[in-house]
Amino acid sequence: MKNSTNASATSKFYCDLFGHNYEITKKVTSHVKEYTCKCCKRQLTTNSNGKLTELTPKFQEINTILEKIYTRRMMRLKKKTLSSSIY
Numbered sequence: 637m638k639n640s641t642n643a644s645a646t647s648k649f650y651c652d653l654f655g656h657n658y659e660i661t662k663k664v665t666s667h668v669k670e671y672t673c674k675c676c677k678r679q680l681t682t683n684s685n686g687k688l689t690e691l692t693p694k695f696q697e698i699n700t701i702l703e704k705i706y707t708r709r710m711m712r713l714k715k716k717t718l719s720s721s722i723y
């Protein structure tokens with residue numbers, strides 16, 4: 637357990653020095669994405685202002701709802717385009 641604590645402390649130090657190394661871990665909608673730092677595992681998300689913010693449980697909840705709405709809308713859009721091209 638001591639080793640893992642040391643490792644995360646080191647990567648946090650690295651992030652403080654060189655900045656975080658974020659990668660997209662989840663695409664919620666076309667505008668909202670979730671990012672995780674490869675080094676310290678810090679998580680960010682896009683908020684309603686289009687700015688990056690800490691991925692708190694509250695934002696995780698919002699993103700889950702957003703994703704559901706987005707997927708449903710996309711499915712409806714696809715269906716609409718499909719039927720309009722047939723008829």
Ligand SMILES: [Zn+2]
Pocket residue numbers: 647648651655656657673674675676677678
């Ligand atoms: Zn980091």
